[in-house]
Amino acid sequence: MNFKAITKTVIAAVSAGAMLLPLAACGSDADAGKTKISFLSWDNEQVMKPFIEEFEKENPDVAIDFSYAPPTAEYIQTLQTRLVGNQAPDVFIITSENKNDLIDNGYVMDMTGKSYTEKLSQANKDFVSRDGKLYGQSISSWAAGIAYNKELLKQVGYDAVPSTWDEFLTLCKTLKDAGISPYIEAIGDGADRIPDSFTGAILAKQGIDVTTLASEDPQTPGEHEKEAVKAWMKVYEQGYASRDNVGVSGDDAKTQFTNGQVAMYTTGAWDFSTFEQVSFDWGFAQIPAMDKNHEQYAQGSPSPGLAIYSKLSGDKLKAAEKFLDFMVSDWSLKQRSKNGDAITVEGFTSDVAEQYKDVYENNVKTGKYFLITNFYANPDVLNSTNTAEIQQLVQGTITVDQWAKNIDAKMAAAQ
Amino acid sequence: MSNATAARTLPPINEALNRKRRKARAFHDDLTSFWFLLPILALFVVLFLVPLAQTLYYSFTDFNGYSMNMHLVGLDNYKKVFSDSSTLQGLGFTILYAVIVMVGVTCLAIPLAVVLNKKFIGCNFVRSLFFFFSVPSLAIMGMVWKYIFSPMKTGVVNSVLSIFGIDPIPWLSNNALAKFCVIFIAIWAQIGWHATLYLAFLQAIPADLYEQATVDGANKWQQFLHITLPQLMPGIVTSTFLLMSGGLKVYDLPYTMTKGGPGYSTYTVTQSIIQQGIGQSQYGIGSALAVLFFVATGVVVFLQMGISNLISRRFQ
Numbered sequence: 001m002n003f004k005a006i007t008k009t010v011i012a013a014v015s016a017g018a019m020l021l022p023l024a025a026c027g028s029d030a031d032a033g034k035t036k037i038s039f040l041s042w043d044n045e046q047v048m049k050p051f052i053e054e055f056e057k058e059n060p061d062v063a064i065d066f067s068y069a070p071p072t073a074e075y076i077q078t079l080q081t082r083l084v085g086n087q088a089p090d091v092f093i094i095t096s097e098n099k100n101d102l103i104d105n106g107y108v109m110d111m112t113g114k115s116y117t118e119k120l121s122q123a124n125k126d127f128v129s130r131d132g133k134l135y136g137q138s139i140s141s142w143a144a145g146i147a148y149n150k151e152l153l154k155q156v157g158y159d160a161v162p163s164t165w166d167e168f169l170t171l172c173k174t175l176k177d178a179g180i181s182p183y184i185e186a187i188g189d190g191a192d193r194i195p196d197s198f199t200g201a202i203l204a205k206q207g208i209d210v211t212t213l214a215s216e217d218p219q220t221p222g223e224h225e226k227e228a229v230k231a232w233m234k235v236y237e238q239g240y241a242s243r244d245n246v247g248v249s250g251d252d253a254k255t256q257f258t259n260g261q262v263a264m265y266t267t268g269a270w271d272f273s274t275f276e277q278v279s280f281d282w283g284f285a286q287i288p289a290m291d292k293n294h295e296q297y298a299q300g301s302p303s304p305g306l307a308i309y310s311k312l313s314g315d316k317l318k319a320a321e322k323f324l325d326f327m328v329s330d331w332s333l334k335q336r337s338k339n340g341d342a343i344t345v346e347g348f349t350s351d352v353a354e355q356y357k358d359v360y361e362n363n364v365k366t367g368k369y370f371l372i373t374n375f376y377a378n379p380d381v382l383n384s385t386n387t388a389e390i391q392q393l394v395q396g397t398i399t400v401d402q403w404a405k406n407i408d409a410k411m412a413a414a415q
Numbered sequence: 416m417s418n419a420t421a422a423r424t425l426p427p428i429n430e431a432l433n434r435k436r437r438k439a440r441a442f443h444d445d446l447t448s449f450w451f452l453l454p455i456l457a458l459f460v461v462l463f464l465v466p467l468a469q470t471l472y473y474s475f476t477d478f479n480g481y482s483m484n485m486h487l488v489g490l491d492n493y494k495k496v497f498s499d500s501s502t503l504q505g506l507g508f509t510i511l512y513a514v515i516v517m518v519g520v521t522c523l524a525i526p527l528a529v530v531l532n533k534k535f536i537g538c539n540f541v542r543s544l545f546f547f548f549s550v551p552s553l554a555i556m557g558m559v560w561k562y563i564f565s566p567m568k569t570g571v572v573n574s575v576l577s578i579f580g581i582d583p584i585p586w587l588s589n590n591a592l593a594k595f596c597v598i599f600i601a602i603w604a605q606i607g608w609h610a611t612l613y614l615a616f617l618q619a620i621p622a623d624l625y626e627q628a629t630v631d632g633a634n635k636w637q638q639f640l641h642i643t644l645p646q647l648m649p650g651i652v653t654s655t656f657l658l659m660s661g662g663l664k665v666y667d668l669p670y671t672m673t674k675g676g677p678g679y680s681t682y683t684v685t686q687s688i689i690q691q692g693i694g695q696s697q698y699g700i701g702s703a704l705a706v707l708f709f710v711a712t713g714v715v716v717f718l719q720m721g722i723s724n725l726i727s728r729r730f731q
Contacts, residue, residue, distance in 0.1 A: 073694060080480050080696075101696055105481040188587070188676065246677040247566040247587030256567060380695040388501065392678040395588070413495060414697065 031063040035319040039064050040079060040089035042071040042304070050335060055326045062319040071304075072097055083107055088309045090320050094128055094136040095304035096374045100214055102307065108135040109308040116324040121344040123367025127302040127374060129211050136305025137324050139333065140341035140350075143300030143363040144193045144268045146288075150281040152180050152263040161264065161285035163296060165198075165231055168288040172240035172264075181262040182240045186250040187394050190387030193266045193299035194235075198228030198290040200297035200370025213375040219411040221376050221386075222404030230400050231290050233393070246391040268300075269342070269356050284355040286362055298359060300369030303341065381414040382407070467709075474702035481696065492703035502691075502704065505675070505682040512598055512669075512683070513662025513715075517655055519602040520609050524654070525647065527606060528613035529639070542614065549608035556604050557671030561587070564596045564672075587673055590680035597669050597681050601662075609654050616650035617643070652723040659719050663712045684708050 041048050045068060052064045067089070069078035076098050082088055083105075094102055102108045111117055112134045117125070120137065128136030146161045153159065156174045172182035185191060203210060203224070213224075235241045245253075250267070257265040258278040266287070275282050289296045306327060308320045326332055328345055337343050337350040342364045352360045363369050372386070373379040385407055393403045474492055476485040496502055531542050563571040564586035573583040587593050620643065628638050666685040669675060675682035688708065692701015 077693060083481060084483060101479065101481045107481070188674070190674075244566040244583075244585045244588040247585060247589075247593070247673075249561065252562075252565050252567055252569075255569060259569065261568070378695065380690075381697075384690055384694065385501075387674070388676060388678050388682070391676045395590075395677055397678070410501075413499065414695065 034061055034063040035315045036063045036065055037090040037316055037319045037323065038067065039323070040067050040069065040075075040082070040092040042069060042075040042093050044068050044070070047339065051327070051332060054331060054335075055323060058326065059319075059322055062322060064323065071095075088311070090309050090312055090316055091323060092307055092309070093304045094307035096127070096301065096371070096379050099128055099135065100130075100377050100379070103130050103135055106310055107307075109310045109312065110135060111137065111308065111324075114321065114324075116321065116328050119328060119346040119348075121302075121346065121365070121367055123369070124302040124305070124344055126211050126367075128305045128307075130214065131211075136307045137327065138302040138305035139328060139343060139345050140303045140336060141300060141344045141364050141367075141369065142268055142270075142303065142342060143298035143359050143369045144197070144266055144287065145298060145356075145359040145363075146264050146285045147257060147267050147271065147275065148264045148283050148285060149257070149260060149262075150283050152260065155180065160283065161288065163286070163288055164292055165234075165288045165290050169234060169238060169240065172235065173238070175263050176240055181242075181256075183235060183264045183266075184241065184248065184253045184256055184262045185245055185266050186248050186253045187245040187391055188247050188249045188252070190383070190390060191250060191266070192232070192386075192390045192394075194232045194287060195225055195228040196299035196370050196372050197287040197297045198231055198294070199225045199372060200299075200368065201290060201294035202228060203370065204297070204368070205294055210370070210375045214377045217415065218408065219376050219378070219415055220408050221372055221382055221411060222407030225372060226400060226404040228290065229393070229403065233400060236394055236396075243394055243396060246394050266299075269340070269353065272353055272355070282355065284353075284359060286359055295368060296362065298363040298369040299371060300363060301371040301374055302344070376411070378411060378414045381410060385410040470702045470705050473698050474706045476699050478698040478702075479696050480693075480698050485699075488699065492699045493707070495700055496704050496707060501679045501682060502684070502687045504679040505684050505687045508594065508669075508679075508681055509663060509665065509684045511594070512601065512665055513659055515598050516601045516605070516662045517658040519598070520605050520658055521651065521655055523602065524606050524609035525613055525644075525651075527610040528617055529643065531610060531614055532617045542611070545607035546611050547607065548604055549606075551604075552667065553601070553604060553665075554667035554671045556600055557668045560596070560600050561672050588677060590677055593673050593677060593681050597672055600672070601665070601668055604668075605658070609658070612654055613647060613650050616647050620646045648723075648727040652720070652727060655723060656716065656720060660712065660716055663708075663715065 039048075039052075045066065048066060048068070052066055056063060069075040072095070075093065076095075079089070079092055079098065080101075088107065094108060110133045112132070116137055117134055120139065121141075124138040124141060125134055127138055128134060148161050150159070152175070153161075153171075156171070156178050158171055158174075162168050162171055175182040185193065213219075213221075236243055248256075250271075253262075253265055254267070254271055254274060256262045257267075258274060258280065260280060272284075286296045287298050306324055308317070308324070312320055330348075333343050333345055333348050337348075341350065342352055342356075342360055343350045344365060344367070349365075350360070373383045376382055389398070389403050389406050392398045393400065398406070473485075475487055475489065477488050477491075478485040527545065531538065531545065535541075565571070565573070566583065566585040566588040567573065568577065568583050570583070570586065572586065576582075576584065585592060586596050624642050624646075625638055628642060633641070664685050665683055666689065669681040669683055670686055673681045675686050684704070685708075688701050688704045691697045691704065
């Protein structure tokens with residue numbers, strides 16, 4: 001072998017060695033001897049890092065292998081691929097869009113009666129329960145309400161949003177008569193929030209256990225929400241909201257509201273930071289009750305929960321359960337609350353914005369909220385179908401009865 | 416055997432030898448080409464043929480993406496596709512979009528290219544400007560134009576119209592107007608790129624053809640019809656092929672602008688495949704839709720290429 005050939009061989013060998021070195025580093029880590037659990041989150045590393053560091057500090061025998069996929073579609077796709085490919089994470093997120101599939105296919109552990117679920121609110125438990133079994137740990141919730149421009153309401157003699165729908169419509173009429181646009185919703189994004197709040201109250205009054213809805217055959221969310229939709233549509237039929245809302249996105253609606261071009265807007269706490277940046281006097285009220293015979297429910301939902309992979313056992317299971325115990329500890333709840341989550345765990349009160357207190361106390365903490373896609377099978381089918389059908393309903397091209405029929409037909413086809 | 420006889424019999428032997436050598440060389444060349452093609456063939460098989468075969472298989476199953484324990488369901492998924500009104504509406508808009516965008520872009524890009532082909536002050540800047548519109552992705556265009564065509568008073572177009580006392584127009588709230596907006600932006604965004612393509616073909620047309628035509632007394636329109644257009648035919652075939660295939664698989668622009676709404680008015684087949692297949696974990700139905708769409712797209716594109724070639728030959 002000549003000198004050139006030897007040099008080439010040496011360079012190749014060194015290069016190959018250099019490429020292998022980082023791989024070797026992966027094996028020789030500081031986690032040797034620890035129980036390692038994998039955690040797939042949809043909160044990014046910046047959000048989750050403090051939790052993981054604190055947990056590992058409190059539990060030096062456990063190491064967490066963190067990975068992240070952004071919500072919702074990308075996360076669900078990532079989790080799905082890992083589950084089918086036998087690379088299931090030990091702890092992961094369970095939410096409305098994947099809970100039925102995860103439960104049906106036996107991927108999630110039944111955590112009924114476990115210490116880390118004792119203080120969870122009933123509404124949060126219901127969200128991730130099926131047939132009396134609990135499959136996730138959900139610790140916070142959100143609820144929508146009516147954001148209102150105090151100055152515009154004052155001009156027509158109101159200082160707050162009324163508590164029933166008829167009174168709300170009267171307020172809309174008064175505003176309209178005064179030349180003020182009363183109300184806007186982001187129907188372009190499918191954000192028809194009022195019908196869900198009315199339906200929640202109707203189901204509660206009828207004593208229906210919402211956790212049984214997913215098992216019903218056939219699935220009839222259209223029929224269940226029809227009465228609520230009829231009441232809600234009065235705001236369009238009486239001309240207090242523009243039918244052009246079908247092309248209005250959340251950002252459009254928010255801009256209209258913050259510019260003072262409309263008096264009221266259905267939204268949630270996620271828009272508060274924008275309202276704060278614009279200097280105007282605003283308030284946030286509970287969604288009115290459908291009538292005096294029903295309670296004031298909100299459109300809302302528990303936040304996604306943490307689930308444990310059903311095939312986990314031994315030390316890994318113990319470590320995963322330690323992690324879930326940690327996630328309901330005081331330190332963890334305070335940190336979550338600091339991040340803006342409205343905690344619903346018994347004995348803990350989040351420090352929420354002043355305007356949000358009514359909704360937090362009367363809807364979030366009491367569990368008086370409802371989101372139609374949370375409790376039926378095939379929530380994705382229901383969500384996309386409802387968006388398209390509700391747009392046609394607001395346009396006036398279909399009736400409420402047709403809307404309900406179309407929704408139920410689509411659900412039946414998907415089932 | 417005398418030398419003379421041997422010389423007479425030699426040529427056939429040499430010819431046979433030569434033929435053998437030529438065959439061997441050709442085989443060697445083929446083998447070399449094969450080795451060069453092997454990586455791309457492997458990629459084609461792994462990234463195209465295997466997924467295609469899988470999609471075909473899934474289209475006959477109830478695969479939900481969560482369990483590999485799937486069952487064969489025959490043609491059930493195909494029946495569901497044909498009985499789903501939203502998918503059929505999506506198919507209608509997809510075809511409408513593909514055809515109008517193809518015709519619109521072609522009819523506008525050719526005259527634009529002819530104008531850009533002339534020498535004038537700042538011509539390079541103007542050429543770059545038109546090309547620039549096609550640089551951002553259609554998804555970004557959709558997001559920007561959503562604000563421009565907002566049906567609210569605050570929408571850019573409606574704000575301008577209000578200066579002239581015109582009431583707000585429900586651009587994205589009305590089914591017909593929403594379709595118009597999506598198609599209008601698709602045409603606007605793609606004209607520049609296709610005009611650049613035509614410009615390249617225009618610059619390859621020999622100038623003496625026009626000089627001869629001028630001497631023969633042909634006017635500008637006749638020159639365009641009998642020289643420019645025939646010389647542009649290869650460009651037209653390429654451009655319309657790209658527009659038709661791209662139009663049939665459109666997803667980003669309508670989705671970012673309207674999410675397929677209002678109702679299903681700007682819903683597309685690709686959105687339906689993604690929504691049903693991935694979003695709703697109905698991989699069987701999504702796969703059936705993808706298979707049907709693959710076949711339909713193939714037929715449409717082959718038809719379009721056939722027609723283009725016929726026209727091309729007519730001009731030759």
